[in-house]
Amino acid sequence: MQNLTEVNGDLWREVTERCGDIRRCFSCSTCVSGCPAAEGSPPLFVRNLVTKILLGLEESLLEDETPWLCVTCSACEEMCPMGVHPFEICLAIRRWQVSKDDSYIPAAVAEIFERGHTQALDSVGDKRRALGLEEVPPTIARFPGLLERFREMLRETELVRNNEYMFGG
C-alpha cells in the first residue's frame, strides 16, 4: 500500500530515461485500446503506470506486477500520439523493479512455468468461440508434452533451482 506522504519526485527520471518524455502522456488510453494484455486479468494499463511514475508513487510501482504481463508485441508503440514509448515503459519498470531488489521474482515468472503463458486462458475460450476460433489457441497451452519440455529447460536455470518453492508445477 502506497504511503502518500512518501513520494519520489525523481521517479520518472530514474525509471524512464529511455522511454521518451513521459510527461507528454495525457492519459488518452490509445495505448490501452490496442493492448492485448489490457484484456487480461489483472489488466495491464500503461497509462496507469505512467501516472504512478509521474506522481512518484515508488512503493506502489514496486508492488505493481502488471508490467510483467506485457507480451512485447509493440502495438502501443505505433499508437501513442505523443511519442511516448509504452512498451519501453513496461520493460523499464521491470528493470527498475529488479534493480531495487535482486531477489525479486514476479509472480508472472511462476505463471509462465505453470502454464507457458503469463495470462490465464480460462476466460478467453468464450471470446475465441464467438470469433469462430478454437477454444484453446495453438500455443504451448495446446501441447502438454511441449509444456513439460519447456519446464524441464527452466528447471536447469538457477532461477528455478534456487526458488523451488515458487515452481511446484
Ligand code: SF4
Ligand atoms: S507491447 Fe506490451 S504494453 Fe504495448 S500493446 Fe503490446 S502487450 Fe500492450
Ligand code: SF4
Ligand atoms: S497512448 Fe501515449 S499519451 Fe496516450 S495514454 Fe498511452 S502513453 Fe499516454
